[in-house]
Amino acid sequence: MHDIRLIRENPSDFDAAMAKRGKEAESAAILDLDRRRRETITELQTGQARRNEASKAIGAAKASKDEATATALMAEVAALKQRLPELEAEEARLGTELDDLLAALPNIPLPDVPTGADEDDNQLVHERGTRRDFAFEVKEHDAIGPALGLDFETGALIAGARFTLVRGQMAKLNRALGQFGLDTLTREHGYEEVAPPLLVRSETMFGTGQLPKFAEDLFETTDGRWLIPTAEVSLTNIVRERILAADDLPLRFTALTPCFRSEAGAAGRDTRGFIRQHQFEKAEMVSIVPPEQSEAEHERMTAAAEDVLIRLGLPFRRMKLCTGDMGFTAARTYDLEVWLPGQKRYREISSCSTCTDFQARRMNARYRPDGEKATRFVHTLNGSGLVVGRMIVAILENYQQEDGSVWVPDVLQPYLGGVNRLEPR
Incomplete structure (x- = not known):
């Protein structure tokens, strides 16, 4: 607002x-x-x-x-x-x-945000990691995954298009990634773990900007509540209609939750594989800070998301999104794009945004600076700490072996009981 x-x-x-x-x-x-x-x-x-x-x-x-x-x-x-x-x-x-x-009007872009129409006008900030050289013809994840436990056909049979049944060793990898994401964000980067509601009221969706503009991209239940498209909704609204003390800030929250998206605005895109699903899991980050800290917090949050990728040994780049590619509530967004050798392109795997006071005004979320009677609106930030489904795609493509097996990144092996390779069934 x-x-x-x-x-x-x-x-x-x-x-x-x-x-x-x-x-x-x-x-x-x-x-x-x-x-x-x-x-x-x-x-x-x-x-x-x-x-x-x-x-x-x-x-x-x-x-x-x-x-x-x-x-x-x-x-x-x-x-x-x-x-x-x-x-x-x-x-x-x-x-x-x-x-x-x-x-109905989007947030005002910060001065350093490039003006542009779409993703072709985004700006490269930096690249990290080394792309692997393969001695064999690499495959895309949807060709590797079914033999390891990604069951696209049964998922579609049970629930329809854009749903996948994840079985056996892939289900364990799915769980391991979520736990690794939470552990990294809480232990290494100081986020407080939260188990939030997955169903929220319309006022809550309005507060973070999903309603009224993006109703078609959401799942509404019969009692007028909505399935969350991201834990950003629940976590940011923790401070709705509250006046915080200056000493309460900053607040940093993370949650690993299922996310539900109808993908109405993405018809025809990524219809194959595990990239764009109606249901997926994500470890989300949310920060609530005073205005003077939001610039530094945006860098801090993005660095935390980068650290996850670095620990997993995945090559990626940071992009600053242009005005035409930026989300409705964002004043600036950094996308982290991981290299997918099967697709021979970078794909978004994390997005970190500062929303300045745009969401806070919609939620009436304020704080009182020390020594002042008047209140001010807080600044809110959100970011994808680890999107489990897309991370599975990145691991399958970057760690694939010629025999169809997939190496498990070192940091994940303890979560899998020491297993270092996923074997085709």
């Missing part, structure tokens, strides 16, 4: 920021609604004060037997009693219309 005061003060700057995100100028419509609402509020407040004043004057006029004045005042009060509910309804309507317009 945007600060209406900043739009009043700098409408041209706001329109320029929206233009970078491919949006038409909206400040004129926003400020017109804002003006009409404020005028209505002023008229309402003036009318309420006059009604109270006139009501008192009626008694005085009757006490002095001034019937003409009393009659005129009663007529005025009667007219105000009819008009004031109309003004209240108009103010509510204009307020809802203004809020809906503001809620």
Whole structure:
């Protein structure tokens, strides 16, 4: 959500920021609604004060037997009693219309975010790791996985397209990756582990920006709750409608949860294999910080996600997303893209975003700086610490052997009881 005061003060700057995100100028419509609402509020407040004043004057006029004045005042009060509910309804309507317009607009990109239309305009920040040289023809993960326990056919039979049954040694790898992600984020990077709700209310989805704009990409239940598309939703809303003390910050949370996405906006993309599923597991990171710490926290969070990839021995690169490829709530996003030798390309495996105070305004999440009476909105950040499904894809392709087996990265072997190789069945 945007600060209406900043739009009043700098409408041209706001329109320029929206233009970078491919949006038409909206400040004129926003400020017109804002003006009409404020005028209505002023008229309402003036009318309420006059009604109270006139009501008192009626008694005085009757006490002095001034019937003409009393009659005129009663007529005025009667007219105000009819008009004031109309003004209240108009103010509510204009307020809802203004809020809906503001809620539909994406966050303002930070100054260093490159302007661009799509992923072709993203900027390379750095590359890490060494791509493996193969002495044989490499395969994609969907050709390797079925012999190891990725059962695409049975998953589709049970639940439909974009669901996979993970069995045996692959199920153990799935569990090992989730546990490794949590252990790394909590022990090495100071995130507090949380077991959050997987079903949330509409207000919770609104707070982190999934609603109303992205309803078609979500799964709604029959009781009006929603399956979370990421633990970001539950973790960030821990501070909704709260005023934190300065000493409470920073807060850093992580959770390993199932995630549910209808992928309505990705029809026809990655229909094969394990890349884009309706259900997957992810170790998510969320940070809640004061504004002056959000820049450093974004680097800290992204470095934590990179550390996971480094420990797993996977080659990757960091990309700074352009305005056209960045998510709705993000002010800046770094994507980590892992090299997939089977596909012969980099693919996103982690995304770390700073949302400044955009989500905090939607959640009404604030803190009180030391020595100050006024409160300020916190800044929120979120990132993928370890997306289990995509990490399985990366391991299968980067650690594949000519005989169809797959080496297990050293850091995962203790989680698998010392097993160092996945063997075809």
